Amino acid sequence: MATAYVNQERFGVEFEDRVNRLVNTDPDETPLLSMIAKRECYNNQVDWQQETLDTPNASNSGVDGADVTNAAGNYTSPTGLLNYTQMPQRPFGASFSSNRIKKPGIGDGAMSMFNHEKARKLKVLKMDMEAAMLSNNDRQQPLPESTQAGLIRGTQRWMTSNSIDASTAANKAKYGGAVLSRPMFEALAKSCVDNGGTPETVFANSTNRLKINDFAGDISRDVDSLGRKIMRMIDQIMSIAGLQNIVFNRRLDQSVLLMMEMKYWEMGWLREPQSYVKGLTGSRTDGWVEAEFTLISYAEKTSGKLTGLTAGA
Numbered sequence: 001m002a003t004a005y006v007n008q009e010r011f012g013v014e015f016e017d018r019v020n021r022l023v024n025t026d027p028d029e030t031p032l033l034s035m036i037a038k039r040e041c042y043n044n045q046v047d048w049q050q051e052t053l054d055t056p057n058a059s060n061s062g063v064d065g066a067d068v069t070n071a072a073g074n075y076t077s078p079t080g081l082l083n084y085t086q087m088p089q090r091p092f093g094a095s096f097s098s099n100r101i102k103k104p105g106i107g108d109g110a111m112s113m114f115n116h117e118k119a120r121k122l123k124v125l126k127m128d129m130e131a132a133m134l135s136n137n138d139r140q141q142p143l144p145e146s147t148q149a150g151l152i153r154g155t156q157r158w159m160t161s162n163s164i165d166a167s168t169a170a171n172k173a174k175y176g177g178a179v180l181s182r183p184m185f186e187a188l189a190k191s192c193v194d195n196g197g198t199p200e201t202v203f204a205n206s207t208n209r210l211k212i213n214d215f216a217g218d219i220s221r222d223v224d225s226l227g228r229k230i231m232r233m234i235d236q237i238m239s240i241a242g243l244q245n246i247v248f249n250r251r252l253d254q255s256v257l258l259m260m261e262m263k264y265w266e267m268g269w270l271r272e273p274q275s276y277v278k279g280l281t282g283s284r285t286d287g288w289v290e291a292e293f294t295l296i297s298y299a300e301k302t303s304g305k306l307t308g309l310t311a312g313a
Helices: 031-035 096-100 112-134 169-175 182-194 206-214
Strands: 037-040 045-050 079-084 089-095 163-165 201-204 236-239 242-248 257-260 265-281 284-297 304-307
Touching (some): 031 112, 045 284, 089 112, 089 265, 096 112, 112 265, 112 284, 182 304
Parallel strands (some): 037 265, 201 242
Antiparallel strands (some): 089 284, 257 304, 265 284
């Protein structure tokens, strides 16, 4: 077998060619977290109230000069609601050597790898909060100095007034299966409207995003001679709820679609995301990032959900 030798006297020592760039290959967008209103909160239990109006009475008319009768049903108190705070954490660390080594896209020097890991974990922390708010988790009270961590009640668990489970036998027969269809979509929108809402935002993952595109049908216009293509992608849809914006959210499960009237939802910060240095472990600096937040649902009956959806037969 022939052996190749490098003549270092002739060519010298060659440096490797490494691009000074570090690319993240995972998406980190958080649509709900970006869109929802924010407020401060001051306790790990956040309380609020809601009330309703009496049913309109077309025959409501009093007799002139007669006394007005007050009944027990004329006195109503607001309904108290609450949610607990959740405290997501993401630990990280970096060795002394990894800080000093020159790294593509990061560089070198004191705490360079530590600070890079801190920024990366802060992105993941935001994704954790997005997933928690979109979830069907129920609230759990945080008990300090115990084994019980706090959990927020997610949007799916709050939505009880307007909910269609596509996986039930009755709904499969009604809508022709558990695949998202226009009649199913319109039924949820109608339910929200009948309960007083006008949900303007629809969150869907990739499967149901494509199903919504099918609502428009095939486009019959020709592609023009200049080579510009007509794309069939629905970003807005007009329903009984009015103009609704279709928002792609990859953190939402493929079996779920959410319709939300965003003015009735808020995120509460007890503590905004922050990094902390734990200290030295051998020749490594350890730390973590942490936040504490909750989700406030002022009027869940204005929003709704489709669950049990499937991609196809």
